[in-house]
Amino acid sequence: MIVFKTYSQDELRFVKMDKSIDRQLLLEARDIMNILKIKVRSTLRFDGQIELSIKKGSHYLDASFNNNFGNDFLAEYDVNRVYKAPFLIITELCLNISNKTKDTTVFYYTRARETIVHELTHYLQASFDMTKVDPKSNLKGYISEPTEFEAFSVGAYYFLQHTNKNELTRIMGLNIGLTDKCKILINTFYKLIYPRIDYIFKV
Numbered sequence: 001m002i003v004f005k006t007y008s009q010d011e012l013r014f015v016k017m018d019k020s021i022d023r024q025l026l027l028e029a030r031d032i033m034n035i036l037k038i039k040v041r042s043t044l045r046f047d048g049q050i051e052l053s054i055k056k057g058s059h060y061l062d063a064s065f066n067n068n069f070g071n072d073f074l075a076e077y078d079v080n081r082v083y084k085a086p087f088l089i090i091t092e093l094c095l096n097i098s099n100k101t102k103d104t105t106v107f108y109y110t111r112a113r114e115t116i117v118h119e120l121t122h123y124l125q126a127s128f129d130m131t132k133v134d135p136k137s138n139l140k141g142y143i144s145e146p147t148e149f150e151a152f153s154v155g156a157y158y159f160l161q162h163t164n165k166n167e168l169t170r171i172m173g174l175n176i177g178l179t180d181k182c183k184i185l186i187n188t189f190y191k192l193i194y195p196r197i198d199y200i201f202k203v
Protein backbone atom coordinates (compact mmCIF):
# COMPACT_ATOMS: atom_id res chain seq x y z
CA MET A 1 0.00 0.00 0.00
CA ILE A 2 1.29 3.44 -0.89
CA VAL A 3 1.10 5.96 1.94
CA PHE A 4 1.85 9.62 1.95
CA LYS A 5 3.36 12.03 4.38
CA THR A 6 4.07 15.71 4.42
CA TYR A 7 7.70 16.50 4.10
CA SER A 8 9.05 20.01 4.03
CA GLN A 9 11.73 20.57 1.46
CA ASP A 10 11.77 23.06 -1.39
CA GLU A 11 12.38 20.69 -4.27
CA LEU A 12 10.74 17.59 -2.93
CA ARG A 13 7.49 17.35 -1.12
CA PHE A 14 5.32 14.45 -0.14
CA VAL A 15 1.75 15.21 -1.06
CA LYS A 16 -1.51 13.40 -0.79
CA MET A 17 -2.97 11.43 -3.65
CA ASP A 18 -6.00 9.21 -3.81
CA LYS A 19 -4.77 6.11 -2.00
CA SER A 20 -7.22 3.68 -3.57
CA ILE A 21 -6.20 4.62 -7.11
CA ASP A 22 -2.56 4.10 -6.36
CA ARG A 23 -3.09 0.78 -4.71
CA GLN A 24 -4.89 -0.07 -7.94
CA LEU A 25 -1.81 0.93 -9.94
CA LEU A 26 0.39 -1.29 -7.79
CA LEU A 27 -1.99 -4.21 -8.29
CA GLU A 28 -2.18 -3.55 -12.04
CA ALA A 29 1.61 -3.55 -12.27
CA ARG A 30 1.75 -6.86 -10.38
CA ASP A 31 -0.97 -8.42 -12.54
CA ILE A 32 0.81 -7.44 -15.75
CA MET A 33 4.09 -8.81 -14.35
CA ASN A 34 2.33 -12.12 -13.77
CA ILE A 35 0.96 -12.14 -17.33
CA LEU A 36 4.44 -11.40 -18.73
CA LYS A 37 6.02 -13.95 -16.35
CA ILE A 38 8.17 -11.32 -14.66
CA LYS A 39 9.19 -12.44 -11.20
CA VAL A 40 7.89 -10.37 -8.26
CA ARG A 41 10.04 -10.18 -5.11
CA SER A 42 8.81 -12.62 -2.48
CA THR A 43 10.05 -10.32 0.28
CA LEU A 44 7.52 -7.51 -0.30
CA ARG A 45 5.89 -8.14 3.08
CA PHE A 46 9.12 -7.18 4.86
CA ASP A 47 9.33 -3.82 3.08
CA GLY A 48 8.50 -0.49 4.61
CA GLN A 49 5.53 1.29 3.09
CA ILE A 50 6.22 2.86 -0.24
CA GLU A 51 5.86 6.61 -0.28
CA LEU A 52 5.37 9.09 -3.02
CA SER A 53 7.22 12.35 -3.36
CA ILE A 54 6.61 15.12 -5.82
CA LYS A 55 9.21 17.03 -7.75
CA LYS A 56 7.72 20.49 -7.92
CA GLY A 57 7.72 22.70 -10.96
CA SER A 58 8.77 20.07 -13.50
CA HIS A 59 7.20 20.22 -16.94
CA TYR A 60 8.16 16.64 -17.79
CA LEU A 61 6.21 13.44 -17.33
CA ASP A 62 8.85 11.69 -15.33
CA ALA A 63 9.29 9.42 -12.33
CA SER A 64 11.92 7.37 -10.57
CA PHE A 65 12.00 4.62 -7.96
CA ASN A 66 14.39 5.15 -5.09
CA ASN A 67 15.77 2.87 -2.43
CA ASN A 68 18.31 3.47 0.27
CA PHE A 69 21.00 1.06 -0.81
CA GLY A 70 24.40 2.66 -0.74
CA ASN A 71 26.35 2.78 -3.99
CA ASP A 72 28.51 -0.15 -2.91
CA PHE A 73 25.49 -2.42 -3.00
CA LEU A 74 23.83 -1.23 -6.16
CA ALA A 75 25.43 -3.82 -8.40
CA GLU A 76 24.51 -6.65 -6.08
CA TYR A 77 21.81 -8.99 -7.30
CA ASP A 78 19.71 -10.36 -4.48
CA VAL A 79 16.12 -11.52 -4.99
CA ASN A 80 15.60 -11.50 -1.23
CA ARG A 81 16.43 -7.84 -0.78
CA VAL A 82 14.13 -5.70 1.35
CA TYR A 83 13.33 -2.02 0.97
CA LYS A 84 12.80 -0.41 4.37
CA ALA A 85 11.95 3.07 3.11
CA PRO A 86 11.20 2.88 -0.60
CA PHE A 87 9.80 5.87 -2.40
CA LEU A 88 8.76 7.05 -5.82
CA ILE A 89 9.53 10.53 -7.04
CA ILE A 90 7.15 11.79 -9.69
CA THR A 91 7.01 15.20 -11.29
CA GLU A 92 4.27 17.63 -10.40
CA LEU A 93 3.00 17.44 -14.00
CA CYS A 94 2.77 13.65 -13.74
CA LEU A 95 0.84 13.98 -10.48
CA ASN A 96 -1.54 16.62 -11.82
CA ILE A 97 -2.36 14.68 -14.96
CA SER A 98 -2.63 11.42 -13.04
CA ASN A 99 -5.08 13.08 -10.64
CA LYS A 100 -6.88 14.90 -13.45
CA THR A 101 -6.36 18.25 -11.75
CA LYS A 102 -5.09 19.62 -15.04
CA ASP A 103 -6.61 19.59 -18.53
CA THR A 104 -5.71 16.28 -20.09
CA THR A 105 -6.64 13.56 -22.55
CA VAL A 106 -6.89 9.79 -22.24
CA PHE A 107 -3.54 9.58 -24.01
CA TYR A 108 -1.68 11.82 -21.54
CA TYR A 109 -3.57 10.51 -18.55
CA THR A 110 -2.54 6.96 -19.45
CA ARG A 111 0.99 8.11 -20.24
CA ALA A 112 1.31 9.72 -16.79
CA ARG A 113 0.03 6.62 -15.08
CA GLU A 114 2.22 4.38 -17.22
CA THR A 115 5.18 6.36 -15.93
CA ILE A 116 4.15 5.43 -12.39
CA VAL A 117 3.45 1.78 -13.35
CA HIS A 118 6.97 1.56 -14.84
CA GLU A 119 8.50 2.68 -11.54
CA LEU A 120 6.23 0.42 -9.47
CA THR A 121 7.58 -2.46 -11.55
CA HIS A 122 11.09 -1.52 -10.40
CA TYR A 123 9.80 -1.63 -6.84
CA LEU A 124 8.14 -5.03 -7.31
CA GLN A 125 10.62 -6.85 -9.55
CA ALA A 126 12.94 -9.58 -8.29
CA SER A 127 15.62 -8.83 -10.86
CA PHE A 128 18.07 -6.13 -9.96
CA ASP A 129 20.95 -4.52 -11.75
CA MET A 130 22.51 -1.15 -11.93
CA THR A 131 21.78 0.58 -15.17
CA LYS A 132 25.05 1.38 -16.88
CA VAL A 133 23.80 2.62 -20.21
CA ASP A 134 22.87 6.24 -20.83
CA PRO A 135 19.44 6.31 -22.51
CA LYS A 136 20.30 9.57 -24.28
CA SER A 137 23.18 8.01 -26.22
CA ASN A 138 21.92 4.43 -26.42
CA LEU A 139 18.18 4.04 -25.95
CA LYS A 140 18.05 0.46 -27.19
CA GLY A 141 20.96 -0.58 -24.95
CA TYR A 142 19.26 1.07 -21.99
CA ILE A 143 15.91 -0.63 -22.59
CA SER A 144 17.69 -3.96 -23.18
CA GLU A 145 19.09 -4.06 -19.65
CA PRO A 146 17.11 -6.75 -17.79
CA THR A 147 15.43 -4.55 -15.18
CA GLU A 148 14.55 -1.86 -17.71
CA PHE A 149 13.31 -4.41 -20.25
CA GLU A 150 10.89 -5.71 -17.63
CA ALA A 151 9.69 -2.25 -16.59
CA PHE A 152 9.30 -1.03 -20.17
CA SER A 153 7.38 -4.19 -21.07
CA VAL A 154 4.96 -3.72 -18.18
CA GLY A 155 4.58 -0.02 -18.98
CA ALA A 156 3.91 -0.73 -22.65
CA TYR A 157 1.37 -3.43 -21.80
CA TYR A 158 -0.37 -1.05 -19.39
CA PHE A 159 -0.41 1.76 -21.94
CA LEU A 160 -1.93 -0.41 -24.68
CA GLN A 161 -4.41 -1.98 -22.27
CA HIS A 162 -5.83 1.49 -21.61
CA THR A 163 -5.50 3.02 -25.08
CA ASN A 164 -5.65 0.23 -27.67
CA LYS A 165 -6.89 -3.07 -26.32
CA ASN A 166 -7.32 -4.60 -29.79
CA GLU A 167 -3.66 -4.06 -30.60
CA LEU A 168 -2.66 -5.52 -27.24
CA THR A 169 -4.80 -8.60 -27.88
CA ARG A 170 -3.30 -8.98 -31.34
CA ILE A 171 0.28 -8.78 -30.04
CA MET A 172 -0.32 -11.16 -27.12
CA GLY A 173 -1.96 -13.63 -29.53
CA LEU A 174 1.03 -13.79 -31.88
CA ASN A 175 2.63 -17.19 -32.20
CA ILE A 176 6.04 -16.08 -30.90
CA GLY A 177 7.92 -16.24 -27.61
CA LEU A 178 7.15 -13.95 -24.69
CA THR A 179 10.41 -11.99 -25.05
CA ASP A 180 9.55 -11.14 -28.66
CA LYS A 181 6.04 -10.15 -27.62
CA CYS A 182 7.56 -7.79 -25.05
CA LYS A 183 9.82 -6.32 -27.74
CA ILE A 184 6.79 -5.67 -29.97
CA LEU A 185 4.90 -4.16 -27.03
CA ILE A 186 7.80 -1.77 -26.43
CA ASN A 187 8.08 -0.94 -30.16
CA THR A 188 4.35 -0.21 -30.35
CA PHE A 189 4.42 1.93 -27.23
CA TYR A 190 7.37 3.96 -28.47
CA LYS A 191 5.81 4.48 -31.85
CA LEU A 192 2.70 5.86 -30.17
CA ILE A 193 4.49 8.28 -27.87
CA TYR A 194 7.40 9.18 -30.17
CA PRO A 195 6.05 8.83 -33.76
CA ARG A 196 9.48 9.64 -35.22
CA ILE A 197 10.95 6.45 -33.73
CA ASP A 198 10.07 3.54 -36.04
CA TYR A 199 11.11 0.78 -33.67
CA ILE A 200 13.49 -0.01 -30.82
CA PHE A 201 13.90 -3.75 -31.44
CA LYS A 202 14.01 -5.73 -34.65
CA VAL A 203 11.74 -8.72 -34.16
Ligand SMILES: [Zn+2]
Binding pocket: 118, 122, 147, 148, 151
Ligand atom coordinates in the same frame (compact mmCIF):
# COMPACT_ATOMS: atom_id res chain seq x y z
ZN1 LIG B 1 13.11 2.15 -15.47
